[in-house]
Amino acid sequence: MSTVAWVRRKRAAGRFWTDFRKQRAGVAGLVILAAAVVLALIAPLFIDAGVTNVVSGTGAKLAPPSPADPLGTDESGRSVLLMIWWGSRTSLLIGFLAALLSMVIGTVLGIAAGHFRGWVGAVILRITDWFLVLPSLVTALVLAAILGGSTATIIVAIGVTSWPSTARLIRAQTLAVEARPYIERSLALGAGHWHITTRHVLPNVAPLLLASTTLEVASAIVTESTLAFLGVSANKTSWGTMLRGSYDWGAATAGAWWYILVPGLCIVTVVMAFTLCGRALETVLNPRLRTRAHA
Amino acid sequence: MLEATDLHVEFPGRGGNRARAVDGVNLSVGAGEIVALVGESGCGKTTLARTLLGLERPTSGRVAYDGAPLSYTGRALRAFRRQVQLVLQDPMGSLNPRHTVYEAVAEGPRIHGLPDEESVVASALARAGLRPPERFFQRYPHELSGGQRQRVVIAGALALDPKVLIADEPVASLDASVRGEILALLLRLRDDLGLSALVVTHDLGLAWNIADRVAVMYLGRIVESGPTEDVLTNPQHPYTQALLSVLPESPNRIVLTGEPPDPTRVPAGCRFHPRCQLVAQGNGTAACGTQPLPILPAGTAVQVACHVAAP
Amino acid sequence: MLELDELTVKYRIAGGEVPAVRGVSLSVPAGEALGLAGESGSGKSSVALALLRLLPRSADVGGRVLLDGEDVLSMRWGRLRAVRWSSASIVFQGAQHGLNPVRRIGDQIAEPLLVHKLASGAVADRRVQELLSQVGLPAWRARSYPHELSGGQRQRVMIAMALACEPQLIIADEPTTALDLMVQAQVLTLIRRLIADHGISLLMISHDLSVLADVCDRLAVMYAGRLVEVGPSSGEFRHPYSQALAAAFPTVGDPASRLAPRGLAGDPPDPQQLPGGCAFHPRCPVALETCATSDVQLRASGAGRTAACVLVGE
Numbered sequence: 001m002s003t004v005a006w007v008r009r010k011r012a013a014g015r016f017w018t019d020f021r022k023q024r025a026g027v028a029g030l031v032i033l034a035a036a037v038v039l040a041l042i043a044p045l046f047i048d049a050g051v052t053n054v055v056s057g058t059g060a061k062l063a064p065p066s067p068a069d070p071l072g073t074d075e076s077g078r079s080v081l082l083m084i085w086w087g088s089r090t091s092l093l094i095g096f097l098a099a100l101l102s103m104v105i106g107t108v109l110g111i112a113a114g115h116f117r118g119w120v121g122a123v124i125l126r127i128t129d130w131f132l133v134l135p136s137l138v139t140a141l142v143l144a145a146i147l148g149g150s151t152a153t154i155i156v157a158i159g160v161t162s163w164p165s166t167a168r169l170i171r172a173q174t175l176a177v178e179a180r181p182y183i184e185r186s187l188a189l190g191a192g193h194w195h196i197t198t199r200h201v202l203p204n205v206a207p208l209l210l211a212s213t214t215l216e217v218a219s220a221i222v223t224e225s226t227l228a229f230l231g232v233s234a235n236k237t238s239w240g241t242m243l244r245g246s247y248d249w250g251a252a253t254a255g256a257w258w259y260i261l262v263p264g265l266c267i268v269t270v271v272m273a274f275t276l277c278g279r280a281l282e283t284v285l286n287p288r289l290r291t292r293a294h295a
Numbered sequence: 296m297l298e299a300t301d302l303h304v305e306f307p308g309r310g311g312n313r314a315r316a317v318d319g320v321n322l323s324v325g326a327g328e329i330v331a332l333v334g335e336s337g338c339g340k341t342t343l344a345r346t347l348l349g350l351e352r353p354t355s356g357r358v359a360y361d362g363a364p365l366s367y368t369g370r371a372l373r374a375f376r377r378q379v380q381l382v383l384q385d386p387m388g389s390l391n392p393r394h395t396v397y398e399a400v401a402e403g404p405r406i407h408g409l410p411d412e413e414s415v416v417a418s419a420l421a422r423a424g425l426r427p428p429e430r431f432f433q434r435y436p437h438e439l440s441g442g443q444r445q446r447v448v449i450a451g452a453l454a455l456d457p458k459v460l461i462a463d464e465p466v467a468s469l470d471a472s473v474r475g476e477i478l479a480l481l482l483r484l485r486d487d488l489g490l491s492a493l494v495v496t497h498d499l500g501l502a503w504n505i506a507d508r509v510a511v512m513y514l515g516r517i518v519e520s521g522p523t524e525d526v527l528t529n530p531q532h533p534y535t536q537a538l539l540s541v542l543p544e545s546p547n548r549i550v551l552t553g554e555p556p557d558p559t560r561v562p563a564g565c566r567f568h569p570r571c572q573l574v575a576q577g578n579g580t581a582a583c584g585t586q587p588l589p590i591l592p593a594g595t596a597v598q599v600a601c602h603v604a605a606p
Numbered sequence: 607m608l609e610l611d612e613l614t615v616k617y618r619i620a621g622g623e624v625p626a627v628r629g630v631s632l633s634v635p636a637g638e639a640l641g642l643a644g645e646s647g648s649g650k651s652s653v654a655l656a657l658l659r660l661l662p663r664s665a666d667v668g669g670r671v672l673l674d675g676e677d678v679l680s681m682r683w684g685r686l687r688a689v690r691w692s693s694a695s696i697v698f699q700g701a702q703h704g705l706n707p708v709r710r711i712g713d714q715i716a717e718p719l720l721v722h723k724l725a726s727g728a729v730a731d732r733r734v735q736e737l738l739s740q741v742g743l744p745a746w747r748a749r750s751y752p753h754e755l756s757g758g759q760r761q762r763v764m765i766a767m768a769l770a771c772e773p774q775l776i777i778a779d780e781p782t783t784a785l786d787l788m789v790q791a792q793v794l795t796l797i798r799r800l801i802a803d804h805g806i807s808l809l810m811i812s813h814d815l816s817v818l819a820d821v822c823d824r825l826a827v828m829y830a831g832r833l834v835e836v837g838p839s840s841g842e843f844r845h846p847y848s849q850a851l852a853a854a855f856p857t858v859g860d861p862a863s864r865l866a867p868r869g870l871a872g873d874p875p876d877p878q879q880l881p882g883g884c885a886f887h888p889r890c891p892v893a894l895e896t897c898a899t900s901d902v903q904l905r906a907s908g909a910g911r912t913a914a915c916v917l918v919g920e
Binding site: 542 | 645646757786787788789790791792795813814815816817819820847850851853854855856857858859860863864865866867868869870871873874889
């Protein structure tokens, strides 16, 4: 695009960052997230998948934290620390991708439901409502069981069951945006469906979407952990699988608190970080829109 | 240039009745002329304007541009949009608050794929009175004043080089001291570019200021039309006379009772007769309550739809 | 009846304050109607709200507002509540939003009566009927909801509410904006009749000088937080701004305004960035060089008229 648009983008980004910096909680969440992502990415430099190999466990079984294994070991003698580290890759990956899938489906169907009046919009709305009512966890379980528990199918299972709430939100916002006079002006200028949805509706919907997606990731990580705990996931390791392991091998009764606490804490911390970030994004992006238009 | 022939636009109303928003209108806007469409709220003037723009499809009758009837296919409509453009009432609402002035004005050229976008935008802004245009490129609507915003909207319409502008209450939400500038701009566009305009308004002073011809609408029909001097200084139709009489400086007030009736329940005979001051004074004719009036043709001479004034 | 003495209103915002009203002195004797004209940013709505201390907490109000001799700004809370609506009431701008959409009209008109303990039950109902007939609405309308009424009818309901406690002063803030010509005429006729019948003083605020000239005996024009002209409504305006404002609403039939719309260049000033000297000078068609540096106070200029311009006055 021309330099005019590029200048505008840079200015808008600068303004956004200044506002976001003022949200302490959000910045804290962002820092934690960044750390988690970086750690997950650099893991292959220090360890490899072999760490999950049951045979490679070097420590004593279910040993408490010690200098050799700072977070203790699991039932096969593998270091909990290394497992957590390696498992973060799976958990975060599934979380991000599932949320992305859910967001894409939700946005497309939400905007379509809001933009097209008449029977098209009504049909999409009814489909959305149907999926909304479906108990998401049960459906995800069933899907994962049928499709097998690989990473890809877990992502699909979560994505396909969590898009309806996003869709409803986006649809409501689309209806609000389309009621404004500048949409009529656009129509009078000769705009078609594509132009109106991409150049007017989408940018106005984007802030809501961004905030909603961050929260969605948090929810996806929890769902993944739940599915793994329930034994559906075929993953070698993720935080949820570790919790499953701790359950299977009686960590609680054996007093191996590190095996339960550490994966649990990781889940909670990351989810919390996403939530803080998401809320901060909502605060920054939405009222700004309102104060802008207030003039 | 732009012509409506025997136009009827109906909407499904509340309670199952059809609301006859436009109930038979012949109207034409010639090259280089400004026509004011005057009436109260609910008379159908906004619906008529939107139908002339192709944003609304008529129930019957047709809209023609340059002699050719408007067809409602995507392609034909897009070509039509390059010739006839819209300026809305509320400049703040008409502009997307997240788009800069540049993007707002460039929207039309982008949709139609016009080349040399930046110079088209600059020249449109300059013609609308925002100089130097480059200074406004990066501004947002909320950073501008009401008058400047309306100029941006006008620039957005001018960017497509139309021949006709349809303006719906273009100065109603602007400050009084700024109105004159925007109205002067419309006149200048007519003089310099030969632009025609149809200005929809309830403000008779505005019509006096800039219109060549005036058409008065009541309940979906045009009841009087003609050159501005004639219609506004020597009105023939009782409704026009009443409207002019309630302007603040006029001596004799004829204040009509009641409100403009519902478009779902159009009175029989002359649709104005229940509120007509002539009928109330006993000066109506027998036909007023029983015989409907014919639709006025789209001429430039004075014409009136009234049993008393033009039997 | 009403006297404003150097009224000032400043809004506190992040990073400073906005001087919305910079010293306004007016008086409205009993039974008289005064029109206050101005555009956006002139401060006229702030004046209206300041009269009954209805401004938000972020507003600093200075000067005095004497209602029948008592200073509203220094009243105790209890006295203020008693005075509100029973001595002076307001007809707000935008009747659509002034009415509660989920309550019936009759209940809303009766509300001031109940709050001020002037009437209740059957007595209140009778008073509501009386008020409805005074504003020209049929009695059965008391059972309607606001959305069932048209804009003009809602405005009449607002006027009925303002009359409920028989105040001595009514402040009407843009009562006819957004109404059609004919409905506007009906509402103005109603207002004129009511103030004549009941001897109520009226302070009417509008941006339309011709509407004000119609109803009010005297006019005051505000610009950038100050009065620039005060005088009888009949008679010529002397201040260049008032003249421009009057010219913006041309008289139909006047050949001088045919195809010659008149307006001012530029825009009404931002209260946070007022020009130096006379606030109007950047837009003034007859500004002198001294106008950019020296401010002008209201000075006498003709019979019963004052204007704040270097070029008028003796």
